[in-house]
Amino acid sequence: MDKQCHSRETKQGNYLFTPPPNIPGGPMVVNDAIWEECGFCGQQHLSPALSRALQELSIQRQGLLLPARNKQLTILLDSANRALSISKTHERSF
Numbered sequence: 129m130d131k132q133c134h135s136r137e138t139k140q141g142n143y144l145f146t147p148p149p150n151i152p153g154g155p156m157v158v159n160d161a162i163w164e165e166c167g168f169c170g171q172q173h174l175s176p177a178l179s180r181a182l183q184e185l186s187i188q189r190q191g192l193l194l195p196a197r198n199k200q201l202t203i204l205l206d207s208a209n210r211a212l213s214i215s216k217t218h219e220r221s222f
């Protein structure tokens with residue numbers, strides 16, 4: 129119950145968000161965002177669209193860590209396939 133927050137101001141512009149340390153890449157900026165800020169205590173009230181945009185950015189950033197793992201998996205699969213085809217060739221030659 130924050131009674132002081134009656135003095136909300138609608139803000140529009142580039143919203144700067146500093147994500148938690150587990151999200152790489154530093155601060156995020158959402159262009160043309162709309163949010164409300166309390167002129168009394170400074171608390172920000174994000175619109176659903178803005179919070180969704182920030183969530184998607186966080187997911188994208190964390191997703192950047194995935195391709196390296198996928199590549200490694202592909203290499204593993206490749207060598208497994210090659211091993212399989214070699215053993216098949218041997219079977220045929222017998």
Ligand SMILES: [Zn+2]
Pocket residue numbers: 130132133134166167168169170171
């Ligand atoms: Zn407030």
